[in-house]
Amino acid sequence: MNRVGAVTGGGTAADLRGPLRFFSGLAVVSPVFSLAPVGDAYRWVDVSAVSGVLVVVAGLLGLAASTGRQRLAVVAGALCLAAAVVRLVSLALQTSGPVGGSGSTMTLLAGLGLGFLVLGLVGPTPDPVSRGGAGARR
Amino acid sequence: MARTEPVQAAAATQTSGAVGLADDRLARASVVTLRVVMAFLWIQNTRWKIPPDFGADRKDGLYRYVEDAVTYPVFPPYSWLAEHVLLPNLGLFGWAVLAAEATIGACLLVGFMTRLVGLLGVAQAFAIFLSVGQTPGEWPWSYYLMMVGCLAVAGVAAGRVAGLDGVLRPRLLQSGGLLRRAAVFS
Numbered sequence: 001m002n003r004v005g006a007v008t009g010g011g012t013a014a015d016l017r018g019p020l021r022f023f024s025g026l027a028v029v030s031p032v033f034s035l036a037p038v039g040d041a042y043r044w045v046d047v048s049a050v051s052g053v054l055v056v057v058a059g060l061l062g063l064a065a066s067t068g069r070q071r072l073a074v075v076a077g078a079l080c081l082a083a084a085v086v087r088l089v090s091l092a093l094q095t096s097g098p099v100g101g102s103g104s105t106m107t108l109l110a111g112l113g114l115g116f117l118v119l120g121l122v123g124p125t126p127d128p129v130s131r132g133g134a135g136a137r138r
Numbered sequence: 139m140a141r142t143e144p145v146q147a148a149a150a151t152q153t154s155g156a157v158g159l160a161d162d163r164l165a166r167a168s169v170v171t172l173r174v175v176m177a178f179l180w181i182q183n184t185r186w187k188i189p190p191d192f193g194a195d196r197k198d199g200l201y202r203y204v205e206d207a208v209t210y211p212v213f214p215p216y217s218w219l220a221e222h223v224l225l226p227n228l229g230l231f232g233w234a235v236l237a238a239e240a241t242i243g244a245c246l247l248v249g250f251m252t253r254l255v256g257l258l259g260v261a262q263a264f265a266i267f268l269s270v271g272q273t274p275g276e277w278p279w280s281y282y283l284m285m286v287g288c289l290a291v292a293g294v295a296a297g298r299v300a301g302l303d304g305v306l307r308p309r310l311l312q313s314g315g316l317l318r319r320a321a322v323f324s
Contacts, residue, residue: 015305022300023248026174044178046185091189104185107240108247111177115248118302123309 012070020066023115027059045108048100054083077117084109166299173296176287180243192232200232203269210272249301254323256292260285
């Protein structure tokens with residue numbers, strides 16, 4: 001093992017597990033907002049049935065990725081980003097489209113997609129000596 | 139003697155109150171909570187900015203916000219801008235606002251380039267304040283708090299905790315050229 005934090009659980013670097021689990025938690029919990037009363041006070045984001053299923057599936061893929069199959073995070077990210085693009089096109093065409101929801105649905109999907117995709121594609125953890133050196137105090 | 143020095147140093151640090159935020163679990167949890175709640179603030183803001191007319195037909199939504207800058211001026215030059223530039227081009231302006239707020243919400247949610255995006259949030263909240271800061275029924279402190287919240291997210295680099303910045307920053311610092319410089323935004 002020539003890199004710190006290198007591979008634990010068969011492919012997922014140690015410093016990726018925390019963010020992967022956190023994003024997965026966000027994804028799995030976000031459909032709860034669909035149960036909230038309509039209005040700005042409680043419904044922070046519109047999660048339709050289709051987008052709810054999508055984010056839960058992405059969250060479960062993210063959780064699996066955190067246990068050692070990092071590439072599953074790419075799948076989760078691509079799924080969310082594709083759905084965000086579909087929602088964006090639907091917004092432009094003034095339809096609810098297959099994803100449903102609103103602009104907030106698109107933003108949630110885009111954020112989760114970005115997060116999962118980056119965590120799925122990122123390379124090995126840098127050497128801690130270098131990490132503690134230049135720029136560490138910036 | 140050598141064994142006691144680290145203990146003494148730790149004790150001195152604790153008594154001086156100079157414990158690093160990164161070592162304090164409650165501080166880390168607070169930073170993440172602040173970032174995610176601010177993210178949802180912007181995410182929710184993207185639900186009522188509806189293209190293509192952004193409320194112009196119903197005199198509602200973003201249209202009303204921009205119109206309020208003219209009807210209830212906060213800063214006369216901005217009112218002039220709203221009346222002569224933004225309202226006549228609301229279709230284009232609306233997409234720009236939607237893109238900016240979606241970017242802020244999405245990036246804050248996953249802690250990506252948090253310092254840059256936090257400052258963008260401050261600017262956007264200030265623009266909203268210039269639009270509706272004097273509108274009857276609005277609470278100006280809402281917008282001060284939005285600005286300060288985004289400033290705090292940027293200031294503490296909230297994306298380094300449970301976010302992409304914490305993962306990407308060490309890698310950016312190890313790379314060269316523009317990528318290394320981009321670390322300043324994380």
